[in-house]
Amino acid sequence: xxxxxxxxxxxxxxxxxxxxxxxxxxxxxxxxxxxxxxxxxxxxxxxxxxxxxxxxxxxxxxxxxxxxxxxxxxxxxxxxxxxxxxxxxxxxxxxxxxxxxxxxxxxxxxxxxxxxxxxxxxxxxxxxxxxxxxxxxxxxxxxxxxxxxxxxxxxxxxxxxxxxxxxxxxxxxxxxxxxxxxxxxxxxxxxxxxxxxxxxxxxxxxxxxxxxxxxxxxxxxxxxxxxxxxxxxxxxxxxxxxxxxxxxxxxxxxxxxxxxxxxxxxxxxx
Numbered sequence: 001x002x003x004x005x006x007x008x009x010x011x012x013x014x015x016x017x018x019x020x021x022x023x024x025x026x027x028x029x030x031x032x033x034x035x036x037x038x039x040x041x042x043x044x045x046x047x048x049x050x051x052x053x054x055x056x057x058x059x060x061x062x063x064x065x066x067x068x069x070x071x072x073x074x075x076x077x078x079x080x081x082x083x084x085x086x087x088x089x090x091x092x093x094x095x096x097x098x099x100x101x102x103x104x105x106x107x108x109x110x111x112x113x114x115x116x117x118x119x120x121x122x123x124x125x126x127x128x129x130x131x132x133x134x135x136x137x138x139x140x141x142x143x144x145x146x147x148x149x150x151x152x153x154x155x156x157x158x159x160x161x162x163x164x165x166x167x168x169x170x171x172x173x174x175x176x177x178x179x180x181x182x183x184x185x186x187x188x189x190x191x192x193x194x195x196x197x198x199x200x201x202x203x204x205x206x207x208x209x210x211x212x213x214x215x216x217x218x219x220x221x222x223x224x225x226x227x228x229x230x231x232x233x234x235x236x237x238x239x240x241x242x243x244x245x246x247x248x249x250x251x252x253x254x255x256x257x258x259x260x261x262x263x264x265x266x267x268x269x270x
Contacts, residue, residue, distance in 0.1 A: 004168045012174055012185065026265060026267055028196060062094045073086060089116055109130050112124055112130060136172050171185075211258055
């Protein structure tokens with residue numbers, strides 16, 4: 001899977017590049033993450049054709065009038081005069097299946113073959129077959145930062161049900177959502193790395209997510225559940241729950257600490 005982060009904001013581009021450099025040694029060779037520091041239309045025009053999906057934040061009601069969504073709408077419409085019809089068709093497709101409300105953090109896949117006036121669009125000609133809508137908000141507003149991780153995870157789940165070889169991602173929450181560029185980058189790239197990196201079991205991956213998001217897993221209460229999770233942690237990882245002071249405020253957990261805290265993670269460089 002190829003993941004393209006398409007964004008032209010210099011600071012977010014820099015943060016994404018740094019986050020990708022940290023996680024890349026732990027990803028399988030079949031997964032490649034890259035940053036495209038240019039507008040969506042420019043990227044689509046210049047790249048080679050390949051089966052792709054575009055992940056878009058939209059909103060809970062599938063209005064696509066601003067930001068990355070507006071660029072997506074332009075890219076998938078056969079002409080500017082058809083954009084409103086395309087938007088309405090996508091909106092009807094999504095809301096009819098979700099009873100009028102797509103919950104923030106929930107993914108919905110739109111097959112562009114089912115949407116009129118997209119067949120001759122730039123995006124479709126370049127191989128885009130589907131749109132994955134994952135609203136981070138109901139309406140434009142500041143969001144809780146962890147919604148960035150949840151939305152990325154939901155998008156990855158939707159991607160597994162498609163036949164694409166690549167996906168275009170925005171910066172979730174980095175605009176109206178008010179999420180700082182560094183936090184957005186670490187949450188999105190971290191989610192993708194945790195999804196794709198080899199893990200010995202599903203619970204091992206769960207343990208990694210809990211550690212990365214700094215969740216107080218001891219609140220689960222049941223001793224056997226805590227033991228089951230801590231089976232995947234190093235002594236350093238187990239002590240992270242007791243971390244105090246300035247270091248404990250770094251969120252999500254810095255990647256190098258996650259690596260040190262798991263007893264099963266391996267780098268391709270080792």
